[in-house]
Amino acid sequence: MGSTVLTGIGTLVTNDPELGDGPLGVIHDAAIVFDGGVVEWVGRSSAAPSGDHGQDLGGRAVLPGFVESHSHLVFAGDRAEEFGARMSGTPYAAGGIRTTIAATRAATDDELRTNTRRLMNESLRAGSTTVECKTGYGQSVESELRSIKIAAEFTDEATLLAAHVPPPEYAGRADDYVRMVCDEMIDVCAPHAKWIDVFCERGAFDRDQAHAVLTAGIAKGLVPRVHGNQLQTGPGVALAVEVGAASVDHVTYVTAGDIDLLAQSSTVATLLPGADFSTRNKYPDARALIDAGVTVALGADCNPGTSYTTSLPFCIAIAVREMHMTPEEAVWAATAGGARALRRDDIGVLRPGARADAIALAAPSYLHLAYRPGVPLIQQVWRAGTSGYTAEQ
Ligand code: NIG
Ligand code: FE
Secondary structure, eight states, rough: OOOOEEEEEEEOSSSTTTTTTTTTTEEEEEEEEETTTTEEEEGGGGGGGOOOOOETTTTEEEEOOEEOOBBOOOOOSHHHHHHHHHHTTOOOOGGHHHHHHHHHHHHHHHHHHHHHHHHHHHHHHHTTTEOOOOOOOOOOOOHHHHHHHHHHHHSSEEEEEEEEOOOGTTOOOOHHHHHHIIIIIIHHGGOOSSSSEEETTTTOOOOOHHHHHHHHHTTTEEEEEEEEESSSSSHHHHHHTTOOOOOEEEEOOOOOHHHHHHHSOOEEEEOOHHHHHOOOOOOOOOOHHHHHOOEEEOOOBTTTTTTTOHHHHHHHHHHHHHTTOOOHHHHHHHHHHIHHHHTSSSOOOOTSSSSEEEEESSSOOOTHHHHHOOOOOOEEEEEEEEEEEEEEO
16 A cells, blocks of 8 residues: 655644653644554654655644544444433433443344444544543343444444443342353353443442452453543442543543542543533543643544544534633544543554544634634544545545
8 A cells, every 4th residue: 555645734632741842742734644554653744755646635623533532332222212302391301321222222233333434434524533432321231242343343432331221121130140250251252342331320220239240350350440420429430440430531520529539540531522511521630630630531422322423623612612621622532532541551642653544624723623613624534544435525
């Protein structure tokens, strides 16, 4: 394939402060060279080496591809009616997940695979070059195994969300469900997964149940991540820190103690403003987290119940306008922050040796992601140096 030289980049976000200005390591009038699927060179356009293929970007901005570290794409059906009811006054409760469990169990393999592919492609067109994908709408050994296999067909970042809510056949018997997960489900599904996740929240699983699931996953070589503190304060954050989770996600209702714990840990706080938007919840206090030194990531949390969007640009716009993150913090959180949440140092950054995962915007600066909300700004997407999507001009 040979090398590709992109010149005429108006603003290049490298996310490496040693390569450019500020925390995003910005280089103006920049160029970047991809070779063999990785970044070979970055610098000023005037100093760009020659290569086998060239493209002049005409002043557009280039960023690392977004790193989507939280999505639920293996499911069937949708919950538009539930959304409509919620917008008319019915509050969100974790139990709505059971509607999607029923639809997912009833779907054929092909239906599930086709829906997952559709949403993966939608994510790519929104600029996400890495997409973590959770199960969680099977909640039986057979159905979770099918879901994790499908997730693993589309991503290396497949997550077994073994305990999302107790399914109907375990109604009122969450402990029995957890026992089944720990004794059977995790053994069968772990070979296809990288991560183990649990929904630690009232109406889902309590601290001890969630701890049991995470510990069983860790024993099978999976790395923990946690859904916690979405609907009220609770034990999710402390549990995530205790087990050394890569991230705790939602983090909307936290105490000062939770923030301290996170600040002293390597656990990333992944904020999911699409869920708070679509459930008309309050937004997480990103400022308190960032100002305390917590590493913050942004995810879209695409799922049919609380956040049916794959758009990290949309989440960046909310994070800036509603959560008072600076544009730089929001862009970092959706790229390098997502990479931290997935414990990856080869993505979310454009420095020599990193994966050549990048996006070009139909705009001169990353600022336009928040400045032009709802506008399809993703002009071109490269994955491992290969052009994966180009918008019509
Ligand atoms: O991340 N909070 C738990 N899981 C999803 C919601 C899933 C659903 O409602 O179907 C979330 O928001
Ligand atoms: Fe989620």
